[in-house]
Amino acid sequence: MTRFIPHGEVRVHREGRILVLEGHGPWNVEALQHSTDKAQPILQELSGPWGVMASIYGEPIHVPDAEAHLIQLVKKDIENGRVGTSLIVEKSNSPSFATQHFSSIYQQAGDNVEVFNDTIAAKRWLINTIQLAQSNLEKCSRGKNDAVCNSNLYIF
Template sequence: MRSAHGAYAITSCGDVMAVKAHGPWNAECIKQFANDYREERAIFENKRWADIVSHIGESLFVPEAEAVLKAAITAVAQEGLCHVAIVIGRSTARSLTRSQLKKMYGKTGVDFAFFDTETEAVVWLTENGYKVDQSKLEEHLAKVPVTP
């Protein structure tokens, strides 16, 4: 049995990577997530892309996990990640989650915004020039996040 905390699902949906994340998270889980994300997003090589990240449950990061995720965000920002739509409507720790994520994304060069629903997030990303494969996104949202 692994000691990782947190669960996630990752799916490419047009010009967007969709992430469904159920916390809380520790550094081990974030490291595995970063590896899985990097493999999935390889299709965007030499292209710009965006993320829709849906936070579910107790969406909190231990300090080590926060540092690992910030480093991962900074790295993929240099490879083409430009916008992140953060959905925290189903998080049980919305204020603290928002605060942690603002701190993590703040100086990465990635344009980010918070939303209550995926529908609002899709509108924002579409306005910023991304094509979202709605059927793939719906399939993604029906997935249950899995623990690495």
């Protein structure tokens, strides 16, 4: 595969069990790999259910290979405890396109995704999603034998 200069930027930091992303698009796969490298120390610190709150700026699009790469990254994150993604798209160049584009990516990855117009609502939803997943995980770990635990839906 030909390597290109990263196009697009993602800043990352952690707030409790939330990985906070601020992305300026458009993005290519090299930009995603660069942001993944920056996020690795944070991802290694997260345990139990956790989530992503992503604010999208600029052109809200991934080139096709970056989209496929992101789907695989999200699938891996879900295996490692990611229980949801809240997207804030109002400051992107095209909020309606951003909603469609990102929702499709995260849904293809099997993620629990919601779109918001502000960070307060996005964070509230994500905290509630993480708390519900934690509560369900604790119930299942105590040996509760119900449909939620038996179906592996305890994370939602």
